[in-house]
C-alpha cells in the first residue's frame with residue numbers, strides 16, 4: 038500500500054507549491070485523525086449544528102476543508118464554482134440578514150459557494166451550463182461539509198438565502214448556491230432518523 042501521507046501531500050499542495058500541512062508537532066495528531074477517519078463514520082455521524090463555540094477554526098483545518106472542496110467532481114473538470122471565505126465580521130453580519138436573519142450564519146468559519154458557469158467551457162446551452170455550475174458548487178460544499186466533520190468540526194448548510202442580497206454583500210455578479218457555516222459544536226448531536234432504504238430506493 039502506498040504511504041497515505043503521499044495522498045495528504047498531494048491534497049494539501051497549493052498552486053504556489055506551499056504545503057499547508059500542519060507543521061507544528063502539536064498539530065500532528067490532527068493529521069493522524071484524518072488518516073483514521075472512516076468516510077462512512079463521518080457520513081453517518083454528521084449532524085447539522087446551529088450552535089458553535091466562540092472558538093476560531095485553525096488555519097490548517099480551513100486549508101484542508103478548502104482543499105477537500107476542490108477534490109469534488111465538476112462538469113467537464115472545469116470547476117464551475119467559486120468559494121468566498123468570509124473573514125470580515127461585518128460581512129458575516131450582513132450575510133445573517135441575507136439568510137432570513139438566521140443568526141448562526143455568523144459562525145467562526147463562513148464559506149459562500151457560488152456558481153460560475155462561465156468557467157464551464159462545454160458546448161451546451163446556457164441553461165445546461167448554469168445547471169452544471171449549480172451542481173459543481175453544491176458538490177464542493179458537500180465535500181467541504183464532510184471534511185469539516187472529519188476534522189472534528191460541525192456545520193450548517195444554509196440554502197435559505199436572498200441571492201441578490203448575497204451578491205451585493207460580496208460585491209460579485211456570481212450567483213450564490215449555499216453558505217456553509219462551520220465551527221466547533223456546543224453539543225454533539227445524534228444523527229437524525231431517516232426513512233428506510235426500502236422506501237427511498239425505487240428499483241425498476
Ligand SMILES: Cc1cc2nc3c(=O)[nH]c(=O)nc-3n(C[C@H](O)[C@H](O)[C@H](O)COP(=O)(O)O)c2cc1C
Nearest residue numbers: 083084085086087139193194195196197198228229
Ligand atoms: C439544500 C439545503 C438547504 C438548507 N437550508 C437550511 C437553512 O437555510 N437553514 C438551516 O438552518 N438549515 C438548512 N439546511 C439544513 C437542513 O435543515 C438539515 O440538513 C436537515 O434538517 C437534516 O438534518 P441533518 O443535516 O442534521 O441530517 C439545509 C440543508 C440543505 C441540504
